[in-house]
Amino acid sequence: MPPESASYEMRKRELLAAARTGRLQGDAPLALAKRTSNLFRDPGTGPRHRIDLGGFDHVIDIDTAAGTLQAEGMVSYEQLVAATLPHRVMPAVVPQLRTITVGGAVAGVGIEATSFRQGLVHHTVLEIDVLLPDGSIVTCTPHNAHSDLFFGFPNSYGTLGYALRLVLRTLPVKPCVRVEHVAFQRAEDFFAALAEACTGDADFLDGVVFGPHSLVLNVARFEDGAPSLSNYGYERIYYRSLLDTPVDHLSVHDYLWRWDTDWFWCSRNFGAQNPLVRRLFGRSNLNSRTYTRLMRLNARWGLTKRLARWRGVHTESVIQDVDIPLSAAPAFLEFLQRETGILPVWICPVHAPVETARFTLYPLDAGTLYINFGFWDVVESRLPHEAGHFNRLVEREVLRLGGIKSLYSDSFFTREEFDGAYGMAAYEALKRRYDAGRRAPHLYDKCVLRR
Template sequence: MDLKQRIARWMEDHRGLIVVLVVLPLSLIFDALIQLRLWIIRKFISAPEKHDERVRTIQSQVLRWNKHPKAERKLMCTARPNWQSLSTTFFRKDLCHKISIPLYDILELRESHMTIRVEPMVSVGQATAFLVPRGYTLAVCLEVAEATLGGLAMGVGMTTYSHKIGLYQEGIVAYEVVLADGSLVKATKDNEYSDLYYTLPWSHGTLGFLVELELKIIKIKPHLKLEYIPVKGQKQYCDMMRDLSGALDKNRPTPDYLEATVYNREEAVIMVGNFADVPDTEQHKINRVTAWHKPWFYKHAEGFLKTGKDYEYIPLKDYLLRHNKSIFWVIETMIPFGNNPIFRFFLGWLLPPKIAFLKFTTTPGVRAITFTKQVFQDIVLPMTQLEDQIDKNEELFDIYPILIYPCRIYDHGPHRGQLRPPRREQMVPGADYGMFNDLGVYGVPRVVKEKKRFDAVDAMRKMERFTEEVGGYPFLYADTFMTRQEFEKMFDLMAYDQVRRKYNAEGAFPHLHDKIKPEIDVVEVGKQYMDPL
């Protein structure tokens, strides 16, 4: 073992110490600077009343690009740095013509329409802080505060309300987009730009520049009554999730929020949440789960496997951001002792390390090692094959816990976006949707923990083949391993390609597959790092 390998091994063995002593303090400083920058932007530069003026500036940038000779034009992309996105990849923006999109404002709360108008750089945390005190939340609200509403619109999002409404795109009323020719258009499902409306989701900024969104909101109560139901037996918890989500009967009353965390093949905790007022006699059952000293949420839920079925009242903002502190369970791989009560009490306020900082400090070497040692995947799969999903995860990765969020996938008709209609056997009887779910797989495979040989490329390609065979889709923020041909077999790109031609996106923006594919040679890197250190 050479010096480089010994250093790498030492850093891997002492990862928690390095994170606590170096990463967390630097992340805190980094985030403070970012927040100061955002405050300056919102205080002195941005303002809702200046939205139209800022959009015209974006249009003028695109018009200037159009004046360049065609042979000299680089493909366009946003000027937002890679480290500010939640994607695991690092798209080569240095090879593109970058357009500045300084749009950070909440524009209008339209209570009569039950919608909110926002600029694309508004974050989930910002929207939650604005809406919850007013008695609302986004219909589809991601758990990660750093995620931007525009990023989710151009990509995809899903949450524990999705069994009622569907993917993030189903909560979008209208998009305003600057096209490749500099024109500004508004796309809704019923207007002349309906083809654009259906293809913008999952397009990852390859059709135009998003400058405004109108999103559905829902009424809330201040607290959520969350019931924890521990279940033993894979068939038992899978059947219960199908039943509770309405996958078997479209007329079945369903809870406001529904999710399951699977801790091993035979044990899961199902969480059923409903908006509630807290009775005076049950004030003691209020639990602010995001407080710095509280157990990480998934660890808290795991405790009900021993103590049995119970419930508590959680302030809605805490519930919506319940996984933010531990980034689901990713932080455990970085700080194995992070859920220790002593650590939580004295240093829990430092969590989580900011995703932007982690990406900002990721070198090509770290990127290569991380890709071969860890798994970060959200995959949309049919609930009819929930057991098969869990078994496939165990076969390929053996990572637990995993999360399950039920979600409607609608049949909008053939070639109406990048997702194909659900197969006939996947449809909820009598409904225009099938019940799918997000399978969230995050962490370090068991064989890597045991310092054994792990072929990351082979494992992920097998998961992608399984996903395509059952009619599912991986979220494209994570590394994909498909060839262009395989990608076009999984996704329906007919309407997408037509829209690219119709609105002159070809030659102006990268193709979707080029935009989301890893910037590294995954096969070569996989071979290099396949053997344990």
């Protein structure tokens, strides 16, 4: 048994002892006490009984022979990558931002450029220890007595419990990644090339839409060496390189965190792409952790809202990741540009592995290649609209095209729309079995009503 496994068992026993003494119980709905969060929706103003699981932040084991790792739920992907790369492996899917935790990526939905073959983060999970709302702990696998919770846990956002320990698949790596940036002028050609690349030998695939006639497909492969290595951790900005660097080489570490330095391109909202401001920020502050902190301060103080009122415009944050079947991808992109005008847009293909295709709360068809559209900006209008107007347009179009969206940001679904899209009939059965006392909030209440 690895030494960290014994430490994990000790922490688990202490948690169970706390549950027996009632220290995990309270009158208010359960919530997780976290120092950071990658949710982009109002958590609500009601009282919460917060559980601190911050001590469950250890990498337990890396088994290169089996191609697996064990980690506790509060381990960040920054920690996990740092632990795995010396063993010449990486988690099979590494979400784009360093502060995302392993448990959070499974309770939510995690994606990246290996997803065209590996699926979403939860498709790479083999086992989960879940702390249930009543304070008990169950181990879930695809084939044991708690397989219903194994397949129901992803996209549950803490409403069925919290991940204490997870076993995930890994992938072997080489020292470098070679990235080819292929430019297209037509969306139809871009999506056709992306679909073809999904059947080839690439290790990573994603893309960016810069404009109606400017789309770039990024095809990346592991390599043993490179003539030189680019670095986008300080002065250089990664997404701009897609337009002027046909072939690029990065270390595996820098490739995995290529988007984090500028939060894709959202650092421009803080002036951090200005060379002078960039130097004032400093290398250590150019990361998603800093931008998230600034975003939450702005939300608290309402600075941009006040500025918008002074300018005489109405604003709405449209921060979404949606998965659309490939056949409908060009139509969705045209809709998105017509209705919101948001650019750039991140593109990432995802294909659910056949053996784990249909997770209860985030159903994807195994035979379908989906295209993830990531778009994160503020839409301005001279005319007032009801709250959530542009987000509602997106949600309706996603459902119309047979897609599904992540729930990490604001949602405005009706109860009927939500029930049909996210498997609420099966969810209610899970709530009855694993949260009979209704200690945790309902998924719709948490993600849409923000209760």
